[in-house]
Amino acid sequence: MSKKKYLSIEETVSLPNLSDINISNNGENVAFVKKIADYKDNKFKSYVWIYEKDKEICNQLTSNQNESSNPIWSKDSQNIAYLSKNNEEENSKNQIFIKTISGYSGIQVTNEKEGIINFKWAPDGKGFYFIKTSEESKDIKKRKEIYGDFEYIDKEYKNNGLYYIDIKEGINSIKNLHYKAKRIDVDKNDNIEENFLSSIKLTDNKKMHVINFEISPNGEKIAFTALENSNMESYQNGNLYILDVYSKEVKMINKDENIKGNIKFSPDGEKICFTCSSKKKEYYYKNVDDQVIEIYDFKTKKSIRVAENIDRLLTPIEWNDRGIIVEWQEKSRFTVGILDKNNLLNEINDIKNNFIMGFSETKTGEDRAYIKAEKEGIFEVYFNNKKITNDNSIFKDKLKSKKEMISWKSSDDLDIEGVLSLPHDFDKSKKYPLLVVIHGGPTWASFPIQVFNKLYPIEQFVEKGFIVLEPNYRGSSGYGRKFLKANYKNLGIGDYEDVISGIDSLIEKGIVDNNKIGVMGWSQGGYISAFCSTYSDRFKAISVGAGISNWITYYVNTDIHHFTRMYLGDTPWNNEEIYKKTSPMTYIKSACTPTLIQHGEKDTRVPVPNAYELYQGLKDIGVETELVIFKGMNHAPIKPGLNRAIMEQNFRWFNHHVLGEEI
Secondary structure (H helix, E strand, O other), X not given: OOOOEOOOHHHHHHOOEEEEEEEOOXXXXXXXXXXXXXXXXXXXXXXXXXXXXXOOEEEEOOOOOOXXXXXXXXXXXXXXXXXXXXXXXXXXXXXXXXXXXXXXXXXXXXXXXXXXXXXXXXXXXXXXXXXXXXXXXXXXXXXXXXXXXXXXXXXXXXXXXXXXXXXXXXHHHHHHHHHHHHHOOXXXXXOHHHHHOOEEEOOOOOOOEEEEEEEOOOOOEEEEEEEOXXXXXXXXOOEEEEEEOOOOOEEEOOOOEEEEEEEEEOOXXXXXXXXXXXXXXXXXXXXXXXXXXXXXXXXXXXXXEEOOOOOOOOEEEEEEOOXXXXXXXXXXXXXXXXXXXXXXXXXXXXXXXXXXXXXXXXXXOOOEEEEEEOOOOOEEEEEOOEEXXXXXXXXXXXXXXEEXXXXXXXXXXOXXXXXXXXXXXXXXXXXXXXXXXXXXXXXXXXXXXXXXXXXXXXXXXXXXXXXXXXXXXXXXXXXXXXXXXXXXXXXXXXXXXXXXXXXHHHHHOOOEXXXXXXXXXXXXXXXXXXXXXXXOOOOOEEEXXXXXXXHHHHHHHOOOHHHHHHHHXXXXXXXXXXXXXXXXXXXXXXXXXXXXXXXXXXXXXXXXXXXXXXXXXXXXXXXXXXXXXXXXXXXXXXXXXXXXXXXXXHHHHHHHHHHOOOO
């Protein structure tokens, strides 16, 4: 009999991701999206799946040749619309398709050159409202022809706009377009699509950048969130607008709030709820901890804040006859509850104390579907408490790590939690080599879910003999507002203390070999790892993924300058000291740990100069280092081959430097 093994790195990357859960209005069918790894094309591919209650089976909506996403049921539950690409056309973008449950192929409704970002059915079922990015202006096209390609930074934007298309007109337009394209000799410079546009523009792309929207039940109003432009800095000042569908009049209804989105109409259409935070001109505005839900009444034209006494960030996901359905993170899990008419919050009994990452309920609340993970398992789709997928079957005849939530006190007496992954045959009398995997964010967390992190091979490390700690350091979400802002002006330093104190607590328990410890992380986790690399001599090996090495370098290169000001309190020109204090490069002369650096060539969030700066600094002082630049990659990998490469490089690095194996 062959010995059981843990999942391989390839199997880990191949585990499906589930999202976009949506139950039909009649409660008879459930749609959801499953993303899988296609190693042949080196691509993650998404497909819409349908569960039919009467047949008790799940079927893929479209063939493997056509990726699909964003499934939305029609009001009568007889049709489903989704986004897909026309694979017959080169470089095609997502368009709206529609089909019946029993239909064999989808019918294309839109033909937008820039593709569709988001869409919803019109309440009368006759059309779709959608968001798309504006096309390049004729002036800029002409400029490129004369001078070549260049851009005026912070002056030229491609904003998103809100549009409407009639289904019949859209389908006829597509038919005419294909008919013309096949039967006339088209000049390469002649854009024949312009002759067949059937969508109606509802917002001014030059004045606003639409983020999301919601339609009133009677179809008379559209509430939408928009920014001044598509610059990431504009996300500090989102505004809420109401569009009158008949008059086309647009009114802004907020003044001092930064609207976050997640707009939901009440069942009677007389109110809307949304998440928001205050607008402040100071460099540090505490929107990281003052986000609340507001309800706006169209009759009184006034807003009230609800559930302000709840020390969690609530997000509305539906508003039905039972109340406002909200989701929130509760320490190391996500859950769903109902804000009733008295603004009292209660978890939904059927799913209480579970880990929920997607939820959809009928208007009456009689039927629901959700995506849930059991402890030490991966996510599955459930319909009225019945599991309708079977993705955990991959663990049949496989070993799995044991997941435990542990807690400890940091150096300033702050309570910190973390996920500890142990081998299936863990022996508390032994001392194990320890690896610390630090999550990104910082407003995110680690969870006791199998293979939740697809950047680092945790299961393979456990199989190799390591135990793995994933700390939810200060600033992590799910632990309350005070904890969220505990690393204000204390980045790196406070984070390091949270990590080290967690390591020390495991050493005190006698289960960790103090001479065999490594640390790794991506994004904010990469920054904390870089800080450990230059600030500490406690580690045998370190890996820095897409991490910040110098806050000034980061501040002037990133696309989210406000992130730095929010956590460090000012610009480097006004407070250079705080930028130096919290930068790994400040302590470069103290560095002594072999450090692997991994970074995307096209990273706009944490630009690649951060990687080169840390790499050159370590080289100059004689510390062993290796820099890997992933060509064409942005902040995170979107190809399974790259995920696999990142994991394998880390696996070799830590096995060599901590366990002494040859690379």
